[in-house]
Amino acid sequence: MQNLPEFTEITPTADISSGAYGARSKCLQRLIRLDMPVPLSVALPFIEVRAIASGHRPDTRALLEAFGKYPLISVRPSAETADWGGPGTILNIGMNAATTAHLAATIGKEPAEKLYRRFVQSFSVEVARLDAEAFPPGQSLEGALAAYEAEMDEPFPDDPAIQLLEVLRSMARAWEGTTARLLRQAKGAPAEAGLGLVVQRMALGLGQGECGSGVIQFIDQATGAQQIKGRYKSQAQGREALTADAGALYLTRDPRGESLEERCPELFAELLAHGARGRIGLREEMQIEFTVEDGALRILDAVRVPRSARAGVRVAVDLANDGVIPREEALMRVEPQALGELLHPQVDPEGERDVFATGIAASPGAAMGRIVFSAHAAQACAAQGEACVLVRHETSPEDIRGMHAARGVLTERGGVTSHAAVIARGLGVPCVVGASGLAISSRERTMTTADGRVFREGDIISIDGSRGEALAGAAAMLPATLDDGFATFMTWAEEFSDLGVRANADTPQDAETSLRFHADGIGLCRTEHMFFEDDRLTVMREMIFADDAEDRRAALERLLPMQREDLLALFEIMEGKPVCIRLFDPPLHEFLPQNREGVRQLAEAMDLSVSRVNQRIEALREFNPMLGMRGVRLGITVPEIYDMQARAIFEATVEAGRRGAPIEPEIMIPLVSAKREVELVKGRIDSVAAAVRAESGVDFGYQIGVIVETPRAALRAGEIADHVDFMSFGTNDLTQMTYGLSRDDAGRFMGTYVQSGVYPEDPFHILDIEGVGELLLIAAERARGSKRGLTLSICGEHGGNAESIAFCRTAGMDYVSCSPFRVPGARLAAAQLVI
Numbered sequence: 001m002q003n004l005p006e007f008t009e010i011t012p013t014a015d016i017s018s019g020a021y022g023a024r025s026k027c028l029q030r031l032i033r034l035d036m037p038v039p040l041s042v043a044l045p046f047i048e049v050r051a052i053a054s055g056h057r058p059d060t061r062a063l064l065e066a067f068g069k070y071p072l073i074s075v076r077p078s079a080e081t082a083d084w085g086g087p088g089t090i091l092n093i094g095m096n097a098a099t100t101a102h103l104a105a106t107i108g109k110e111p112a113e114k115l116y117r118r119f120v121q122s123f124s125v126e127v128a129r130l131d132a133e134a135f136p137p138g139q140s141l142e143g144a145l146a147a148y149e150a151e152m153d154e155p156f157p158d159d160p161a162i163q164l165l166e167v168l169r170s171m172a173r174a175w176e177g178t179t180a181r182l183l184r185q186a187k188g189a190p191a192e193a194g195l196g197l198v199v200q201r202m203a204l205g206l207g208q209g210e211c212g213s214g215v216i217q218f219i220d221q222a223t224g225a226q227q228i229k230g231r232y233k234s235q236a237q238g239r240e241a242l243t244a245d246a247g248a249l250y251l252t253r254d255p256r257g258e259s260l261e262e263r264c265p266e267l268f269a270e271l272l273a274h275g276a277r278g279r280i281g282l283r284e285e286m287q288i289e290f291t292v293e294d295g296a297l298r299i300l301d302a303v304r305v306p307r308s309a310r311a312g313v314r315v316a317v318d319l320a321n322d323g324v325i326p327r328e329e330a331l332m333r334v335e336p337q338a339l340g341e342l343l344h345p346q347v348d349p350e351g352e353r354d355v356f357a358t359g360i361a362a363s364p365g366a367a368m369g370r371i372v373f374s375a376h377a378a379q380a381c382a383a384q385g386e387a388c389v390l391v392r393h394e395t396s397p398e399d400i401r402g403m404h405a406a407r408g409v410l411t412e413r414g415g416v417t418s419h420a421a422v423i424a425r426g427l428g429v430p431c432v433v434g435a436s437g438l439a440i441s442s443r444e445r446t447m448t449t450a451d452g453r454v455f456r457e458g459d460i461i462s463i464d465g466s467r468g469e470a471l472a473g474a475a476a477m478l479p480a481t482l483d484d485g486f487a488t489f490m491t492w493a494e495e496f497s498d499l500g501v502r503a504n505a506d507t508p509q510d511a512e513t514s515l516r517f518h519a520d521g522i523g524l525c526r527t528e529h530m531f532f533e534d535d536r537l538t539v540m541r542e543m544i545f546a547d548d549a550e551d552r553r554a555a556l557e558r559l560l561p562m563q564r565e566d567l568l569a570l571f572e573i574m575e576g577k578p579v580c581i582r583l584f585d586p587p588l589h590e591f592l593p594q595n596r597e598g599v600r601q602l603a604e605a606m607d608l609s610v611s612r613v614n615q616r617i618e619a620l621r622e623f624n625p626m627l628g629m630r631g632v633r634l635g636i637t638v639p640e641i642y643d644m645q646a647r648a649i650f651e652a653t654v655e656a657g658r659r660g661a662p663i664e665p666e667i668m669i670p671l672v673s674a675k676r677e678v679e680l681v682k683g684r685i686d687s688v689a690a691a692v693r694a695e696s697g698v699d700f701g702y703q704i705g706v707i708v709e710t711p712r713a714a715l716r717a718g719e720i721a722d723h724v725d726f727m728s729f730g731t732n733d734l735t736q737m738t739y740g741l742s743r744d745d746a747g748r749f750m751g752t753y754v755q756s757g758v759y760p761e762d763p764f765h766i767l768d769i770e771g772v773g774e775l776l777l778i779a780a781e782r783a784r785g786s787k788r789g790l791t792l793s794i795c796g797e798h799g800g801n802a803e804s805i806a807f808c809r810t811a812g813m814d815y816v817s818c819s820p821f822r823v824p825g826a827r828l829a830a831a832q833l834v835i
C-alpha cells in the first residue's frame with residue numbers, strides 16, 4: 001500500500017514517532033521489527049484524528065482498499081503515552097451480510113453470525129451511543145439489527161467505509177470530551193495532548209482448527225516478580241479470555257484446570273519466545289494480546305504491564321540486572337513521587353479497628369485525615385499541608401483535582417469500576433467505594449452511619465483501601481513492606497546522586513524509619529517536639545510559670561534528663577550518622593492551654609489560682625507570635641533553656657560514645673537575624689561544652705550552625721558564616737517571611753491565587769525560585785564567600801520536592817533534609833539530576 005498522506009502503513013521502516021502517531025503505533029512497529037506475526041496495521045497521526053474530531057471526513061474507502069475485498073478490521077487508540085488512556089478498541093468493523101456469507105464459507109455460519117452480532121452491538125453502544133440495555137448478551141443477530149433500527153430510525157450501516165468513518169469520528173470526539181481530558185490531565189498529559197489511531201486487520205479467533213485469543217505477561221503486576229500470567233480462550237476474541245467466567249484456559253500447567261501449554265505446546269513455546277524477544281527488544285515488561293487463527297499465532301498488540309509502584313521498582317531492577325537496560329535507565333524509569341506510594345502504610349490488622357462503614361476495597365493502602373465534603377475543601381486542606389479524606393456520594397470529573405489533593409477517598413455509591421475507584425487507583429490514592437448505609441449531607445457537612453453515628457467536617461477518619469473499610473479516628477498503621485528490589489534500587493540511587501539526603505526526625509520512631517529509607521542522617525531534629533509529651537508538658541509548664549531564675553532552673557533540671565535520654569536514643573539509632581539538633585524554636589504560649597477547662601486543670605496541677613494562670617497566659621500573649629519571642633530571641637532572653645539543651649546534647653554525646661555510637665552533634669540555632677545573636681548563643685554553648693568535658697573527662701567534637709529562616713539572615717549570611725560551621729535553609733519560615741504570607745492561614749486563598757495565576761504554584765510546596773530562591777542564592781554566595789567549604793543544606797518541606805531539589809543542587813547545597821517518607825523520592829530525584 002502506498003503511503004497516503006493521512007494514513008501510514010506500519011512497516012519496519014515507516015516514519016512513525018510516538019510524538020506524532022502515539023505509543024501504540026510505535027510499539028506495533030517495534031513488534032514488527034522483531035519479526036512478530038503482527039497483522040497488517042495502518043496508523044493515523046494526531047493531526048488527522050484532530051481534524052476528524054472537528055469535522056474532516058477521511059477517505060475511508062481508500063484506506064480500506066489495503067485490507068482486501070472483505071475488509072475486517074479493528075481500531076485501537078494510540079495516545080502519546082499509553083497511560084493517558086483513550087477510547088476503547090472497536091473490533092469487527094466491516095461485518096455486514098456479504099462479509100458474513102463470505103466468512104461462513106471458511107469459519108462456519110454460526111461463528112460468522114456471532115461476529116456480525118457482536119459488531120452490531122458494540123457499534124450501537126460505543127459508536128451510536130445507544131442504551132446498552134437494548135443490546136443484552138444473549139441477543140440474536142436479527143434482534144440486534146432490529147434494536148438498532150428501532151432506536152436510530154434507519155437501518156444498520158452495511159458499508160464498511162461508512163462503518164469505519166463513524167468509528168473514527170466517534171473515537172476522535174471521545175478523546176476531546178471533558179471527562180477524558182480531565183482524566184489524562186490528572187495523569188500529567190498536557191491540555192493539547194493528541195490521539196493517534198491504529199486500524200488493524202482482524203485475526204479472527206473464531207473458526208475451524210484451534211482458534212482463540214488470549215493475553216500473556218511475564219510478571220506479577222503487584223510485586224513485579226517473574227511469573228507467567230494470563231488466560232487463553234478458544235473461539236474467542238479480544239480480551240474475552242480475561243473476563244470469561246468459564247471456558248478460559250490457564251497458560252501454564254495448573255492443577256486447577258487445562259492449560260494452553262498442554263493443549264498447544266508448540267504454540268505456547270512460540271509465544272514464550274516472542275515474549276522473551278519482546279522484553280529485550282522493547283526493553284520493558286509487556287502484556288501481549290494474541291490470537292490463534294487455525295493454529296497460527298498472531299500478535300495483535302502489546303502494552304506495558306500496568307503495575308504497582310512496588311512492581312515498577314522491581315521490574316526496573318530486574319531489567320538492569322539482566323543487562324536489558326543500564327542502571328541509569330532503571331533509575332530514570334521510576335517517578336520520585338511513585339516511591340511515596342510504595343511506602344504507603346497499611347492499617348495494622350492487629351490494631352484496634354473502629355469500623356463505621358464497610359464498602360468495596362477500590363484502591364489499596366491506608367490513609368488518614370480530616371473529613372472534607374468537597375473537592376474544593378480537599379484542595380484547600382492540601383494547600384495548608386493538612387491530610388484530608390474526601391467523602392462524597394459518588395465522584396464525578398469535577399472531583400479529580402480534589403481526589404488528587406486528598407489522602408483517601410470514601411464514597412457512598414459506586415462499584416469497582418466507578419469513577420471514584422478508577423481514578424483513585426490511577427492516582428494511587430487509597431479508596432473505599434459503595435459504603436452503603438452512610439447518609440452524607442454535603443450541605444450540612446455531616447455523614448451519618450446506619451446506626452446513627454454522626455461525623456462532621458474536620459473529624460479524623462482512616463481509610464483501609466485494601467480491606468474496604470472506613471474507620472473512626474487515626475487507625476494504627478504498619479509501614480509498607482520493602483523488598484530486596486527496593487533496597488537495591490535505593491543503593492543505586494545513592495551511588496549516582498551527588499547530593500546528600502537526610503531526614504527531619506524528632507522521635508526514635510522517625511529515626512528508625514529514616515534509616516530504613518536509607519537517609520544519610522538527621523538534618524533537623526525539632527527538639528521542642530520532645531516537650532509535648534504528657535509528663536514533659538507539665539514540667540515545661542512549671543518552667544514557664546517559674547517566678548524567678550532559681551525556680552526556672554529547678555524545672556529545667558527535671559527536663560534535662562528527659563531531653564538527654566531522647567537524644568541518646570536518637571544517637572544510638574543513627575549509629576554515628578550525623579544528627580542536627582535544633583534548639584528550642586516555638587513561642588512559649590504554644591505550651592499553654594487554649595481553653596477554660598485547660599486553664600482550670602493547669603491551675604489545679606500547679607496549685608495556683610485560675611486568675612494567676614490567666615495572668616501569666618495574658619503576659620505571654622503576643623499579637624504576632626510567629627514574629628515574636630521565639631527561636632533565638634527566647635534563647636537570648638531566657639538563656640537557661642538553651643544551656644539545658646546544650647548540656648543534654650553533650651551529656652548524650654559522651655554517653656553515646658561510651659556505648660559505642662560516637663557522634664559529633666550538630667547544634668542549630670533557630671530564627672537568627674543578626675550575627676550578634678549567634679555570637680551570644682555560641683559563647684554559652686562553648687562554655688557548656690567545656691564544663692561537660694571537664695566533668696566527664698571525655699573530649700568530644702561538635703558543630704554549631706544556624707537555620708536561615710529570616711530574609712535578614714540570608715542577606716547577612718556573609719558575616720554570620722564567620723561564626724558557624726553550617727547553615728541550613730528553613731524554607732518554610734523563609735517563604736512565609738519573604739512573601740509576608742502566613743504559612744498557617746494562606747490555605748484560605750491559596751487555591752484562588754494559584755487558579756488565577758498570581759502564584760504559579762503554592763510556594764509552600766514548590767520552592768519559589770524567583771524570590772525565595774534568589775535570597776537563597778545570595779545567602780549561599782555570601783556565606784561561602786567568607787567561609788569556603790561551609791556546609792549548606794535545606795530542611796524546609798521543599799527538601800522533599802523534586803523541582804526544589806534540582807534548584808538546591810544548582811545552588812551548591814551539600815544535602816537536603818525532608819520528612820522520612822519523602823527520603824527515597826528525594827534521593828531518586830537527586831540521582832536523576834546527575835543522570
Ligand code: PEP
Nearest residue numbers: 709730731732733795796
Ligand atoms: C522551616 O521554617 O523551614 C523549618 C524547617 O522549621 P519549622 O518548619 O519547624 O518552622
Ligand code: MG
Nearest residue numbers: 709730732733
Ligand atoms: Mg522554621
